[in-house]
Amino acid sequence: MQFFSDNATPVCPEVMAAIAAADRADHGYDGDMWSARLDGAFSNLFDTPVKALWIATGTAANSISLACLCPPYGGVLCHEEAHIVVDECGAPGFYTHGASLMALPGEGAKLSPEGVVERLKAIRPDVHQVPARAISITQATEYGLAYTPDEVAALGAAARAQGLGFHMDGARFANAVAYLGCHPGDVSWRAGVDILSFGCVKNGGMIGEALVFFGEQAAARAAEAARWRKRAGHLFSKGRYLAAQLLAMVEGDLWLRNARAANRAAQALAEAAAGRLMHAVEANELFVRLTAQEAAALRAQGFDFHDWGEGAARLVTNWSQDAASVKPLADALRALKE
Amino acid sequence: MQFFSDNATPVCPEVMAAIAAADRADHGYDGDMWSARLDGAFSNLFDTPVKALWIATGTAANSISLACLCPPYGGVLCHEEAHIVVDECGAPGFYTHGASLMALPGEGAKLSPEGVVERLKAIRPDVHQVPARAISITQATEYGLAYTPDEVAALGAAARAQGLGFHMDGARFANAVAYLGCHPGDVSWRAGVDILSFGCVKNGGMIGEALVFFGEQAAARAAEAARWRKRAGHLFSKGRYLAAQLLAMVEGDLWLRNARAANRAAQALAEAAAGRLMHAVEANELFVRLTAQEAAALRAQGFDFHDWGEGAARLVTNWSQDAASVKPLADALRALKE
């Protein structure tokens, strides 16, 4: 049983069915009837008028978001362990034409309004220094923590007060919302988020995430993002196969159902590994202290996962699991203690 | 019946089956067992060791190719009606960080070695002028003409003589090879092509083209292209679904079978529209003189297609058609004459 990554998991049946249903002739690019429904579907989901675009990957979604919010000579405040800093081979620098990522520390890969404000104070307003123009946070964070609505709103208020754009990398947005039990709007537009990378692939999709634009500038930014999408070679010839996946996720509650399953699996493991947890488990990732011997013992029992530096491991659950299905690993984790 | 575009067509059944077969857990990105087979499959196809990468779209494939061949301060010789010039929203400028497209005229959207050499002569070798560093041609051309092996080889020789890289946009490479009846190597590496954008989506795929690297620098360029692919947000989390499509196309003869079907349909229409053809029909596109009245008459019979300026139309056939299936349009075209 693999706990490598939610990327390693198959596509969920509802998404496969949606792809099959979209397998008919229609206009190319995003001229099809599925793509035309995206704005409506995401507006319903978020309970506010939004613009939504399908986009190939989270890296592209994040980078295009930043390109919409930050000029080439600007900077983006983000956590020093954010995916955009650590795992995207400089994609934000490519899309923003060289904007700076201004990395901040923070427990559990979370930014705080205080940290943001302090960093901003250190920037002289002359032309020699890169001006901050946006904040980007990850929901859930790279360590599987969920920002609460209040926490997002406090960062949103700081962004607004300083004239900064506010982006949210929501590769695991569904898991965070499922954990928080809040309305998706409470941790996005109601809290000041301008652009959301809404993740689907880790949550059971095959190919395609959504870029969701909120607020008064939504239409203008989405129009610009559509240019970036084409210009970056992301305007698929047969976009209906992406649109259909997103619609399957969000026209019903599949996105939440899948996330809840993954979260339940994670909680089951968290209970079993209670004394070993390096971070609270608020989504579908666990960071667990494990000696090399313990890790080897688990692997010998058929559990696959990534090491996380020395003496630790990362376990990722996914939509296809549940508390019951991960019981063998939970048992094995408990057994280690004895 | 639609003749808008080969993009408007459904996915062919063999590709759908391959996607379904790939729907199981495996490593993310391109660490899966399908992606691992690409080099081998394309090496077999081309009868020479190559490196091959899946890539989202033709635009991305073309742009990454040019980024591998041309520095930001360089230029790419290409036809003035090439897709990279006309229909990619400046994507080559994005990926090459501002390199210049040096547009040349040429009948049927074909470049000639003479035209290339003449243009090169006009460039002073000082730092004030943009130096040409690559040639890019489209096979089949934007007007559906196939470069013969000799024609490609003549351009390849010119490229080699001048120290230029040689890229081929093969969005309809399959149709050209099917028409020419040659080995795919005869119009690619044997003729001096360094990098080929090998099209699959127009030929029955869902999502994903192949970037194929030939020659001594293949490995180095593919490694660099893999960086660009990630950096541009094109490294899909679940790349196996793309790899599986490409393998379905090229491990057997599906790519040729599909192209031949589309070509036969095009030939059937070409015979029916013989007096109206603006270009020879050597792939799956027809450019046909049609008055507005004639176009309206065909549309009234249920045939959909794009106008091509005034007094003309573009008809595109696809893998799902054949001489028989397009007979209604052929008959309708013949009927117009009377």
Place this chain on the structure above:
Amino acid sequence: MQFFSDNATPVCPEVMAAIAAADRADHGYDGDMWSARLDGAFSNLFDTPVKALWIATGTAANSISLACLCPPYGGVLCHEEAHIVVDECGAPGFYTHGASLMALPGEGAKLSPEGVVERLKAIRPDVHQVPARAISITQATEYGLAYTPDEVAALGAAARAQGLGFHMDGARFANAVAYLGCHPGDVSWRAGVDILSFGCVKNGGMIGEALVFFGEQAAARAAEAARWRKRAGHLFSKGRYLAAQLLAMVEGDLWLRNARAANRAAQALAEAAAGRLMHAVEANELFVRLTAQEAAALRAQGFDFHDWGEGAARLVTNWSQDAASVKPLADALRALKE
């Protein structure tokens, strides 16, 4: 006597004196008292409130202008023989992050409103094609022709009607204004120009041109340009030496005096070479039909100049000359006829 280029000429004495006068301690970059006077001096010159920045070269001035007017996915309409197309090694592509130069034909390197409008009509408004966002013209043109106030205004009106920015490369703006005898505002802001590259170096300066911003967006664009200037390494540590040169040029009438001298020299040569002129002489450049033998004969008499393709030559006069001082060449040209 050299007629290679106005760049080959020494600095005029008034500019050298201004440099010497600025040779004292002051704040670095553009914090000095000379730089602070630029807005006022150019506002006086143009008889309207403007923002003005010193900038190293014409290439930088042009490129930063275009970066202020055109997004990376946009295009700039310009003449196919414009300096920005032919002689700047792709600098506009660098500064605009890959925007396209949309080259148009036109007699004497002049754009016409009709040509502009026709080109715009050919651009589909979808995301596949590069949208035009700016027009750039050269005053005087690359062939030494001056756009009249009406001609500039017609292009300005076309730009305004289409929502395009309007840039003028004024490397020889002084020569054009001197020839036209108009107010400098008549061929700039009153005619719709948004940003002017105001040339000084060819007109007697050592280092430094001016970027002049007109209209309601002047302040915002100048602030952005100041970022580009720093970001491109063009914010000199001792900017006062550039500012002082510009002030010497425009706080009095030195800019016009120098240009008139160069123009008179050009007119004197034009009369002498009347039958040989390839273009009207409206600034300080002459394009003259000369056989190889004739060119050699002139060179043998000590006159240096560049060939202009086969059977022609370019002669450039400068601030240090006058009708009298170029009489030897005028006589030699006349003598050729016999």
Place this chain on the structure above:
Amino acid sequence: MQFFSDNATPVCPEVMAAIAAADRADHGYDGDMWSARLDGAFSNLFDTPVKALWIATGTAANSISLACLCPPYGGVLCHEEAHIVVDECGAPGFYTHGASLMALPGEGAKLSPEGVVERLKAIRPDVHQVPARAISITQATEYGLAYTPDEVAALGAAARAQGLGFHMDGARFANAVAYLGCHPGDVSWRAGVDILSFGCVKNGGMIGEALVFFGEQAAARAAEAARWRKRAGHLFSKGRYLAAQLLAMVEGDLWLRNARAANRAAQALAEAAAGRLMHAVEANELFVRLTAQEAAALRAQGFDFHDWGEGAARLVTNWSQDAASVKPLADALRALKE
């Protein structure tokens, strides 16, 4: 008396004389006889064959160096307080097309080989993470410390071992060499430096620094840098005025003479402020603990300088000073103690 910055100082007389001597007709750009002497002059200075280009500013010199050493998807290891990180408005991101600056800590703004190696170990070699491709250090550092030949050589060896390029920002290279009393080659090419930004403006020049290329790739990199220089609008029309300044600096010992004067002034102040120094004084900068009252007292006596955060100040001496000329400030600093 100002201690703001060495940029605030006038040009030294020898440089002004050199400018005046260059004020005659010659070929434009870098085709003149002064520019032609640069390679030779710097080869003599460094006692090895080098390529040398004049360049407008230190920011441009640094950025072009990095563009020659690091691809857009790569990273540059540097100190977190390096000028390229803090004070260039993201210029390296512009020139490298988005490469990452990998900021490291280090006492006195110095990098250590251990710090470099440790950081490199943390980078996975997959395509998700930005690969380091270059190291950049500042000599003397942003806190006025000089890297010894051994320290530079240790970093050079680390760079070589890891396949990294090695750049030195030598805005105050002269001050460091003057302090160390070594041959300039000992802290550059003999220690593994590939490209040096050789500063002149802070050391008495008006406009223009030198880019110096060492080693086997010197010619190829200089040719590429010449492209970047043009493409960035840094190829001055009248380059002879820059070349002449550089030659005045390095064909004799002016560069060292000026630096020694500034260093002597700094040492005189250092002795006077011995108990207040935050860093050793090894060049022409002093970072001094000063209360707000003390700072005010000094300013009241006519000494101008910048605060350095709270409770500290930065004092910069320059070529026009000496131990004697700064005695008034030295006395005032001593007087504070009492």
